[in-house]
Structure formats: C-alpha cells, structure tokens
Amino acid sequence: MLKVQLNQYSNRISSWKKIILILFTMLFCVSIISLNVGFSRIPLQKVIAILFGGINVNGIFNLPEPSTAEATILLQIRLPRIFAGMLVGAALSMGGVVFQAIFRNPMADPYILGVSSGAALGGVTAIAFLLGTTALGTFAVPFMAFAGASVTALLVYRLARVGSITPTMSLLLSGIAISIVLSSIVTLTLFFVNPYDQLQAIVFWLIGSLASMSWAEVIAVAPLILIPAILVNFFARDLNIVLLGEEEAGHLGVEIESLKKMVLLLTSLSIASAVAISGIIGFVGLIVPHILRLMVGPDHRILLPSAIIGGATYMVVFDALARSIYPPLELPVGVITAMAGGPFFLYLLRRKRGSYRI
Amino acid sequence: MFLSVAGIDCSYDSTLVLKDVRLQVGKGDFVGIIGPNGSGKTTLLKAISATLKPAKGAVLLEDIDVHSIKKLELAKKMAVVPQETSILFDFTAFDIVMMGRNPHVDRFRFETSKDVDVVKEAMKLTDCLEFADRAVGSLSAGEKQRVAIAKALAQESSVMLLDEPTSHLDINFQLETMDLLRDLSDSTKLTVIAVFHDLNLAARYCRTLIILKDGKILAAGACADVFTKDNIKTAYHVDAEIRYHPLTQSPYMIALRSGDSDRNMSGQLKTLAEKE
Known part of the structure; x- marks a missing residue:
C-alpha cells in the first residue's frame, strides 16, 4: 500500500505529491476515455483531435478530421457533463470525509445532516411551482436548493446545540430526524404536481442524473464547489486531531466549535451546489472516502485531496457506465452508484473487519 | 504564583462538585491529587485545563485566566493526558504522538525534521518507539497510555496534567512512568499535576499532595504533612x-x-x- 512508514517519514510529503499526481493522471485518462462513450461513439483519435485541435496536433499525429456534429456532441453535451460529474463527485466525497471526521462516525455522509434532503426539498419546490415559467425555472432550482441546504444545516445545528457546545450524538440524531421529515415533504409534494411534466422532472432530478448538463450550470457551480474544496484542506490537521475526541482536540489547541462551523459551512455550500445540478446521488460520500482511506491512510492532509480527486474520477466512471450499459437509454447515475457502491462497501467492510468501529 | 486556583466553584447541571477550591502550585512542582470516588478530582483537573468553566472564581496560569487564553496558546503551555486515548481509523502510534506537535506547527506548513526529532525523543523516553508504526487500535491499554504520555511530552509544555496516569500500567511501567515524570519535573521544571488512585504511588513521588473530599480541599501541602493517619481516616x-x-x-x-x-x-x- 501507499501508507507511510516511520523510517520514511521525511519522504512523506514527496510520496503524497506522487499520490496526488497519480490520482490526477487517473482522472484525466478516465475523462478522455469517457468522452468517447455514449450513444454515438466517437473514436479516441477524434476526441483528441476535437479537444486539442486548437494546438495543431493534427499535423503531427495525422488525426482524422471530426465532423461538426461530433464536435458539438463532444464539446456541448459530453464535456460539460463530465465536468459536472467531476464537481459533484468531488463535493460529495469531500462532504463524506469531513462529516466522518467531525462526527467521528465512519458511516456519516452528506445525507446524515439532512443537507442533501434540504437541498432536494428546495429544488423540488422550485420545479413544482416555477418550472412553467422556464426562464425563471433554470435559476430557481439551484437557488432554492442552496436555500434549502443552508436553512437545513442551520436548523439542524441549532436543534443539536446544548448550551455552548454541539454534542456529536445530538447533531447526528437531529440530522436524521430532519432528513426524514424533509424527505416525506418531498414525497408529499409529488402528489400535488402535474403528473405529466413536473412529476417526471422531479422524479428524474431526485433519482440523480447528470443528463442534459449545460456549460452555464457547470460554470455557475464550479467556484462554489472548488473554492471550499481548496479551503477545507487548511483544516486537515485539525480533522485528524478531532478524531481523538473533542475534549482532547481542545487540549491540543483545536478550537473545536469554530472548526465545526467553518468546515460544515464549506461542505454544506459545495454539497448544495452539487445537489442543485445533479439531484440526489447516493453512496458517493460514503464509499469514496473509505476506498481512499484504504489506499492512502487516514491522515486528512492526504486523504482530503485524494478523496476530492478520487471522487471526481469515481463519478466520471459511473456516469460513463450509466450512458453505456443500456443504450440508447441513459440510466440515472444515482441508481448505478448506489447499486454498485453498496456491495463494494460491504466487501471492504468484510475484508477490513475489525478496523472500523461502527 | 505560577499556577493558582483562585476559589473556584464548579457544577455539573445543578450539583456543586467543587466548592471554593484554592490552590497554589509553583513552577516545577509535582502535585498529586487524591481523594475518594466522587470527591471532584477529575473535575478539578478539568477546571485547570480550561475544559470546564468554573461557576465562580478562576484558574490563573502565570496570572492569566486559562479561559481567556487561546486554545492554541494554552496547548503550548499545558498538556493533558486523559484517562483513555482512542482514535477512529488506523492512525499509527507515531501519528498520535505527532499530533502533540500541533500547537507548534503552523496551519499552512508541514512538520519539520525538528518535530520528528521531538516526537522520537518523546517516544524513546516513554519506551514506545518500538511500536511507532503500529496502529493505535491494535495496542494494549498500557501501550496506549504510554503513547498518550509521549504525545503530551511532544507538546513541550511547562505544565502536564494527568488523570490516573498509571491505572492501565503494569508495576514496572508505573514506576518507569513516575520516575520519568519526576525526572522531568526536576530537570526541566515541568510542573506535574496528577490524579491518583494508588495512594502509595502518590505518596512516594509527589512533592505536594492534595486530598479532596466532597468537592473541598481537606488537606494540602508537603507530602509528609498531608499523608497522615488522620487525613486518610477522614477522607476514606x-x-x-x-x-x-x-x-x-x-x-x-x-x-x-x-x-x-x-x-x-x-x-x-x-x-x-x-x-x-
């Protein structure tokens, strides 16, 4: 494994750089391959010609001339979709790592705080009431999802608060309770919407899919996911120490309450952005941190960036599968991640039995 | 005075656990806190470590209220060894001791070779270098306790608070740990304040002894003056x-x-x- 031993402790940072480089390379390769996957197969050479034609590799490699239709499919449909997948995967995985650390619970993920459910209710409300006026609808869904997520995060945090502290157990329980209530309100909403267009739109959004993603959506959420994904790394050492328990973390100089506020704000923001464009995609925030933890170890200084890049890769792979398993139909990626992720998670759990206290 | 507990009252919910506790601790002193179960020993330690805010009074470290000191600054001055140390996921013993360096390492930097040296030295002193690469979850209670003490040593603080530091240790490690703490207090002026269950161990090593009973100080002073038949009888x-x-x-x-x-x-x- 890539775990760092004591005798090579001083080489640790260079081995971390290597890990990050390997993961970035994987992400790049997977993205290029996934560009040629879909209903209309575009050969890899053409993919490269379209992407890098501008820097005139044509002359060197004698690449085949792509058609304008192929270029349009690639640049306007598949490329934004792949970027959206990366962003969503990164946001959910980051959320998983942070929640598992802050709540000291290996089963915690973005859904446990109800943040995703809050975003979902916001989005569904927007579709139910505003989608008729289309121009307004495109802005209303992400905006309402943000609103839903942040209001929920705030509400759960307030409910869980006892005096000046927020005990982990009470935070988890409030999160679960709020999440259940919000999910049932979402289900209730389904009875009152137009069954022909709105219902279908809501169900598809709830299942979680990266279909019909536009550049506008990707560009809108990119900073809201990427900036928190960078900032959260500055709290990586605190997240290690928090695993010792809140009291002990305090003795080691961690301001536990402000740390919680800071990292929960950052992750809520990026999770809400992810849910706004993709709907609910489950299991990513749970599986990816565990896979990466087995590969790079538990230290958040390498785990966090690895999970962010690895989560992006994971999502691109699964979206490519969703597009290619049953053509011409595109399966919702949320269904595939859950179906593949669950058993894999159980497999990991059995193999590493005893290492996780659940 | 280096560290003074200035008439503190502490309560959990509405029960008063400490009543008007006053205490003066000099730099380099070796203080043992003893007393029957429920007498407020751990609460006193929590008040000193600023984990618990006293309802009345204050704990002053070099004339500054510990509650007004930023956690990161306090961690440079005061280390705490809790009764038990456990961690989620497979962190190694070395990783845990390295966490003791946290107050000394800037948020935007990695640990330097100096930090690695401090950690190795702390682990050598507590005899846990041999299992530095093992996951903490796989260590015995005694080994974990030594890792916890090494972590506190790595903080390079001037005060160390310990809650029953020897309760999980075999007799040889009990004596080794106590010898180490007393050596440090002699040579580096480390101030040690520890809660003990084992009265003889406390009496043998502590310069100053405090007996708590029902949240009040029954006796405090030089070990020989406090460790008397009458005091033991009243307390226990x-x-x-x-x-x-x-x-x-x-x-x-x-x-x-x-x-x-x-x-x-x-x-x-x-x-x-x-x-x-």
Missing part, C-alpha cells in the same frame, strides 16, 4: 498505618480496617478477635 474512612520506607525515604500506608467498624465485616472480625 479507613484506619491506616503510615510508615516510612528506609530505601525510598517516602511514606507509605497499609490500610488496616474500615473506619466505620461497627457496621461491617471488619467490625465483626474485631469483636470476634476480642472474644478470643
């Missing part, structure tokens, strides 16, 4: 004999019988003995 309701060991020159006690002799077994034994 036990008749004890105090002797001085010729080799260690320190007091030790032998519990003879429960002080409430008229309503228990030893009382019955006594009457039996009298009949014969």
